[in-house]
Amino acid sequence: MTHVEEELAGQPECWARAATQAAAEGGALPVPGERVAIVGCGTSYFMAQSAAALREGAGQGETDAFAASEFPRGRAYDRIVALTRSGTTTEVLDLLGHLRGSTRTTAVTADPDTPVMAAADDVVVLDYADERSVVQTRFATTALTLLRAHLGLHTDSVVADARAALTAELPQGLIDSAQFTFLGRGWTVGLAHEAALKMREAAQAWTESYPAMEYRHGPISISADGTATWMLGEPPEGLEAQVRATGATWVSGALDPLADLIRAQRLAVAVARSHGLDPDRPRHLTRSVILAP
Numbered sequence: 001m002t003h004v005e006e007e008l009a010g011q012p013e014c015w016a017r018a019a020t021q022a023a024a025e026g027g028a029l030p031v032p033g034e035r036v037a038i039v040g041c042g043t044s045y046f047m048a049q050s051a052a053a054l055r056e057g058a059g060q061g062e063t064d065a066f067a068a069s070e071f072p073r074g075r076a077y078d079r080i081v082a083l084t085r086s087g088t089t090t091e092v093l094d095l096l097g098h099l100r101g102s103t104r105t106t107a108v109t110a111d112p113d114t115p116v117m118a119a120a121d122d123v124v125v126l127d128y129a130d131e132r133s134v135v136q137t138r139f140a141t142t143a144l145t146l147l148r149a150h151l152g153l154h155t156d157s158v159v160a161d162a163r164a165a166l167t168a169e170l171p172q173g174l175i176d177s178a179q180f181t182f183l184g185r186g187w188t189v190g191l192a193h194e195a196a197l198k199m200r201e202a203a204q205a206w207t208e209s210y211p212a213m214e215y216r217h218g219p220i221s222i223s224a225d226g227t228a229t230w231m232l233g234e235p236p237e238g239l240e241a242q243v244r245a246t247g248a249t250w251v252s253g254a255l256d257p258l259a260d261l262i263r264a265q266r267l268a269v270a271v272a273r274s275h276g277l278d279p280d281r282p283r284h285l286t287r288s289v290i291l292a293p
Contacts, residue, residue, distance in 0.1 A: 002280045003133035004202065008265045012162040014129045014142040015154075021126075022149035028106050028122035029150045032060045034078040039068045041091055043136040043197060044083035044143070049190030051081075051147040057186060058151050065190075068092045079104045081147075085131065085139040086288035087114025096120050108146065110139045133280045135201050137265050140194065141258060148258075161259035168263060171251055175270050177228040180205055181219065182264065183212040188233035188257045195232065195264035202279035203271035212236050215243075223248040230264065233257040 022029070030036045036055065038048035045067045052065035066072070068082065068091040080103055084092045087109040096105050096119040107120035110130035117123055129142035148154045180199055184192035189211050196209035210219050213236055215229075223229060225247035231240070235252060243250045253260040272279040 002269065002278070003131065004135045004137060004265075004279050005269055007131045007133055008137040008262060008269075009166055010129075011138045011141055011262060012159050012166070014126075014138050015145040015162060016159050017128055018126060018142045018146040019149040019154045019159075021124075022146050022154075025124050025146070026150070028124050029147070030055065030060065030063075030079050030081065030106075034060075035062050035076070036079050036081060037064045037066060037071065037075075037077045038081045038083065038147075039066050039071055039092065039095060040083035041068050041089050043140045043194055044085065046190040046194040046197065047083055047140045047144045048081075049193065050144055050187045051190075053187035053190065054148060054151055054153060058153065060151060068095050071095050073098060077103055079106060081105075082107045082116070082120065083140075083143050084108070084116055085110045085136060087111045087116035088288045092116065093119050108143045134282055134285050135198065135268075135279060137198075137262075141261065144258065158256045158259060161255040162262055165253075165255055165259045165262035166266075168253075168255075170263065170267055170270065171249065174228055174249060174251065174267065175274050177226060177249060178206065179222060179227040180207045180267075181215070181222065181227070181229045182207070182209040182232060183215055183229065183235070183239075184209075184232045184257070185212045185234065185236070191232045191257055191261050192230075195230065195261055198265050198268040199271065201282040201285060202268040203275060203277060204283070205268075205271055212239060215239065220246065232260055232264075 048065040052063040055063040105120045106122040182192035182195040192209040196207040199205040199207040223246035228249040230251040
């Protein structure tokens with residue numbers, strides 16, 4: 001078993017722990033009414049997108065998401081939340097240093113022995129969700145679960161769905177698809193982007209991702225026999241029929257969308273294996289991007 005397989009299989013237990021931990025971390029996490037930005041890089045940026053949509057949708061306050069390198073430094077926020085598995089990512093540390101003394105910052109990390117511990121005003125450590133694989137799975141989803149639980153949007157059924165996602169059969173023939181598109185709506189747009197990233201990282205697959213309503217505005221032209229379109233969450237009316245009419249495989253699920261992301265992670269591993277690739281060692285990537293001065 002690869003590290004990524006072991007780690008993605010541990011997500012239900014990690015989510016259950018994060019949901020419990022959220023109640024104890026209230027002082028470090030945004031409170032209702034705060035104007036908040038959530039930042040990250042790569043996978044953490046996509047989780048930031050989902051968390052921001054959930055928080056604003058819950059009426060907790062205006063919430064934006066940015067890649068750490070693209071944060072608008074002239075814009076005022078009450079709090080910045082940085083998601084960083086390694087705690088060493090250059091863009092995140094640079095931003096936290098810039099904000100020191102002017103804006104309250106919180107870091108959510110997996111490693112308590114890294115520079116982010118001193119760079120942020122508050123730190124939430126999810127060390128039980130740390131990973132050996134370069135390809136992120138459980139830390140990202142556990143961080144999102146922490147924030148989701150903090151908003152009161154997590155239930156035990158999500159963990160049950162996560163367990164179901166580990167054993168559910170993938171649609172027949174899906175692994176052999178030539179191209180994959182992932183779609184989302186609202187908070188699941190970030191999940192769609194993350195699913196596509198997993199396929200690119202682990203399996204070097206031709207993969208795209210879009211807000212579902214945007215798929216009709218051009219991207220659907222790629223749909224054809226031998227391609228797959230995967231919807232995370234509730235699809236827009238009529239879209240499934242349109243995609244099926246192209247000959248493409250339509251994939252959706254009855255599970256919680258975050259749990260359905262586990263199925264997409266499993267697909268990435270399966271496609272990697274079918275191509276003779278090691279999903280733990282994606283080409284050109286390292287666990288953390290640390291830039292030279």
